[in-house]
Amino acid sequence: MTNKYYEFFCPVKVIAGKAALEHIPYELTGLAAKRPMIVTDKGVRAAGLLDPVIAACEESGLEIVAIYDDVPPDSSTTVVRDIAKVYRKEKCDSIIAVGGGSAIDTGKAVNILVSEGGDDIAKYSGAGILKHPLKPFFVVPTTAGTGSEVTSVAIISDEKKGVKLPFSSSFLLPNAAIIDPRMTLTLPPHITAATAMDAMTHATEAFTCMAKNPLSDAYATAAIKKVSHSLLQVMDNPKDEDGRLELAQASTMAGIAFSNSMVGLVHSLGHATGAICHLPHGLCMSLYLPYVLEFNLESIREPLGELLLYLEGPEVYSATPAARRAEASISAIRKLRDALYKRCELPRTLKETGKVLESQLDAIAEMALDDGSIMFNPREVTLEDARTVLRKAWA
Amino acid sequence: MLVKRLQPMISHARRSYVGLMFQVMGRALQAISEVDEKTRNETRALPEGFLFEMQVMPNGPALIVEHTGDGLLYYHGDSAPRPVDLSIQFKHLTHAFLVLSFQEKTSVAFANDRMLVDGDVSLAVRMTRVLNRLESFILPKLVAQRAVKEYPANLHLPEKLMSAARIYLKVATNLVETVRA
Ligand SMILES: [Fe+2]
Numbered sequence: 001m002t003n004k005y006y007e008f009f010c011p012v013k014v015i016a017g018k019a020a021l022e023h024i025p026y027e028l029t030g031l032a033a034k035r036p037m038i039v040t041d042k043g044v045r046a047a048g049l050l051d052p053v054i055a056a057c058e059e060s061g062l063e064i065v066a067i068y069d070d071v072p073p074d075s076s077t078t079v080v081r082d083i084a085k086v087y088r089k090e091k092c093d094s095i096i097a098v099g100g101g102s103a104i105d106t107g108k109a110v111n112i113l114v115s116e117g118g119d120d121i122a123k124y125s126g127a128g129i130l131k132h133p134l135k136p137f138f139v140v141p142t143t144a145g146t147g148s149e150v151t152s153v154a155i156i157s158d159e160k161k162g163v164k165l166p167f168s169s170s171f172l173l174p175n176a177a178i179i180d181p182r183m184t185l186t187l188p189p190h191i192t193a194a195t196a197m198d199a200m201t202h203a204t205e206a207f208t209c210m211a212k213n214p215l216s217d218a219y220a221t222a223a224i225k226k227v228s229h230s231l232l233q234v235m236d237n238p239k240d241e242d243g244r245l246e247l248a249q250a251s252t253m254a255g256i257a258f259s260n261s262m263v264g265l266v267h268s269l270g271h272a273t274g275a276i277c278h279l280p281h282g283l284c285m286s287l288y289l290p291y292v293l294e295f296n297l298e299s300i301r302e303p304l305g306e307l308l309l310y311l312e313g314p315e316v317y318s319a320t321p322a323a324r325r326a327e328a329s330i331s332a333i334r335k336l337r338d339a340l341y342k343r344c345e346l347p348r349t350l351k352e353t354g355k356v357l358e359s360q361l362d363a364i365a366e367m368a369l370d371d372g373s374i375m376f377n378p379r380e381v382t383l384e385d386a387r388t389v390l391r392k393a394w395a
Numbered sequence: 396m397l398v399k400r401l402q403p404m405i406s407h408a409r410r411s412y413v414g415l416m417f418q419v420m421g422r423a424l425q426a427i428s429e430v431d432e433k434t435r436n437e438t439r440a441l442p443e444g445f446l447f448e449m450q451v452m453p454n455g456p457a458l459i460v461e462h463t464g465d466g467l468l469y470y471h472g473d474s475a476p477r478p479v480d481l482s483i484q485f486k487h488l489t490h491a492f493l494v495l496s497f498q499e500k501t502s503v504a505f506a507n508d509r510m511l512v513d514g515d516v517s518l519a520v521r522m523t524r525v526l527n528r529l530e531s532f533i534l535p536k537l538v539a540q541r542a543v544k545e546y547p548a549n550l551h552l553p554e555k556l557m558s559a560a561r562i563y564l565k566v567a568t569n570l571v572e573t574v575r576a
Contacts, residue, residue, distance in 0.1 A: 005507045127513060166516070211506035262506065370517035375505050380527075 006213035008260045009170060012150050016179035016249055018241075021052050024096070024138060025060035027176050031136040033094035037066040037087050039107045040098040044142050045069045047186055053098060053140060066090040071099065075106040076159050080121050084113040094136035097174075098183075100195075101146040101281075104139050108154035108172045111137050122158060122165055130169040139174040142183045144247040145195025145282050147202055147255020149177035179252060181245040189235060189344040192247070194282030196234075197340070199251040200227045200333075201266050201285035204293070206257035207307060208300040209264040209376045216261035219253045224310040226250035231336070235343045264377035265368070266292045269389065272367035277356045286337060286346055287353070291393045293330050295385065299378040301326045308332065351395040361390045409492045413451060414473075416495040417458035420449075420529065421470035424460050427529050428468040435466030437525050446471075446479040447522055451491045452511075481514030481522065501526060 015023050028036060036057070040050060054064055068083045087095070087110065095114075097107025112124050115134035124130065139149040154167045187195070203223040206216050230246040237243070269292070270284035293304060305325030309317040311332040320328045340346040347353040350361075365386035368374065374381055427434050441447075441462040450457040459471040459479065485491035490509035493499040501523060504510055512519040 005509070007508045127511060209506075210502060211508075370520050372512075372516035372520060375502055375520055375523060 008215040010256050012173050013176040015176055020178050020180040021056040025057050025062040033136040035065040035092045036094045036096050037092040038096050040069050040103050041071040044099045065092050071103045071106045073102050075102050076157050077121050080109045081119050083110045087114045096138045098140045100143040101148050104148040105154040109156045125165040127168040130171045134171050137174045138176050140178045143195045144184050144251040145198035147251055150255040151259040179248045181241045184244045184248055193340045193344050193346045196227050196231045196247050197286035198282035199254040201289050202254035202258040205263040206261045208303050210378055211261040211376050216257040220257035221310045223250040223254035228311050262376040263373045267373040268368040268371035271371050272364045290330050290334050291389050295389050296379050304329050349395045350393050413491045414456040417456050421458045423533055424468050425470040434528055437521055439466040446475055448479040448482045451485045451488050481518050484511045
């Protein structure tokens with residue numbers, strides 16, 4: 001008998017497809033919510049993405065009572081407290097987060113404060129502190145990558161103490177994630193590419209790291225198939241609504257996969273690079289993915305080989321001898337990166353980013369070694385290993 | 396019927412074993428921090444007075460060590476002098492038994508949701524590295540390979556033998572001291 005054991009949990013209702021936003025009023029009413037507050041950022045508002053959300057609610061006679069549109073890219077405890085104040089003053093009873101990772105994390109944190117009470121969000125930091133369900137909470141993602149709409153964590157920085165506070169509880173999961181192609185239609189090419197590669201990395205790491213399990217595997221492979229199939233199509237034709245919806249669904253599916261089976265070294269290196277060199281997360285993922293897969297190769301040969309079917313399709317898969325499939329999967333990912341570089345100059349090496357100094361590699365390696373995701377990497381990583389991978393990714 | 400009567404005995408045996416292994420590990424952690432420079436390089440990054448706990452939920456056996464400075468760890472037994480800073484908690488005695496009897500690797504136990512981390516995750520990652528180093532030192536190679544994800548390639552036999560002997564010695568004296576105290 002094997003010691004294999006796993007847990008899988010995703011109670012988020014996924015509402016996806018054309019005119020999905022118009023389902024928000026019905027879903028809110030189903031939870032007895034009448035006074036929703038929107039939490040978003042200036043970029044989302046400027047892009048006109050709030051208009052269809054507000055229109056969808058008003059047409060059903062549901063008034064959006066308050067809108068907070070000033071969430072910064074790195075949300076803080078002060079922002080969370082301010083939003084909670086507005087929520088209470090306007091007597092709201094539910095939250096709709098519209099945006100990318102930061103707006104969604106902020107929405108989760110605000111929900112803790114307005115549900116549990118008080119002004120000090122730090123008090124609820126940690127794992128399993130929350131013991132009760134929170135207020136009705138909906139998420140409308142405007143990027144297709146982070147998967148935050150289906151994860152049970154939020155990160156908020158405490159500016160005064162200079163630390164990042166993690167919050168983890170299944171009660172942070174939204175009641176519903178609304179995936180509407182209109183929300184990602186106007187994403188600029190380099191963000192489309194980087195965020196899709198984040199989703200690709202979530203799925204690939206979920207499928208090859210230590211906590212992989214049959215349920216996550218199903219979501220991961222489906223996500224990889226969608227990204228491989230639709231990403232370049234969307235890059236060539238940004239207004240392709242079907243392709244946009246495919247990428248958005250892939251992002252959610254990859255999110256479900258990795259939130260149940262974790263990620264590995266690509267994320268450890270990416271988190272460290274983001275913190276030290278301030279590079280966007282998705283870009284780091286795209287950059288490190290092939291180098292880490294090469295490093296892990298002998299520990300993940302079998303699952304990585306299986307992914308060839310989803311990356312390249314059945315013809316290529318069956319034409320490739322089983323012993324060569326893992327390498328062919330890495331080549332497929334490299335090919336995709338080259339194609340993205342051609343279309344929007346998404347960097348493939350640290351040097352190509354123009355924002356990393358060779359002298360920073362050691363600091364990145366050291367920081368990556370302390371990142372939580374490294375525990376789930378299939379191969380043990382020493383400081384020297386991390387340095388070697390970074391040197392390969394340099395140029 | 397027999398199964399019903401046997402269950403409390405098995406459970407009791409497991410509890411005793413887990414408690415004993417925690418004692419051995421606690422003393423070994425203190426010892427390894429005194430003799431192994433690589434371990435100290437890891438533990439030096441912990442805040443001074445930092446309390447680390449491994450515990451079986453809800454109130455099972457526990458192991459508490461403190462970083463007393465310069466990478467040195469001090470074993471506190473099973474009760475902490477003040478609230479701990481980092482806790483790794485096994486969800487059930489059975490899970491602790493699987494890990495401490497080297498049937499399940501620490502990293503696999505994390506991946507399998509057998510335990511929870513309460514506290515700074517980056518420090519938990521660091522402590523996992525220290526535990527891996529400890530296990531590869533004090534266990535025979537065959538067992539250690541099962542306990543840690545990868546046996547350190549640079550852990551050569553003389554180094555291992557030398558250090559292991561000293562750690563065993565340290566554990567032994569520490570045990571004797573406890574008996575006397
Ligand atoms: Fe990611």
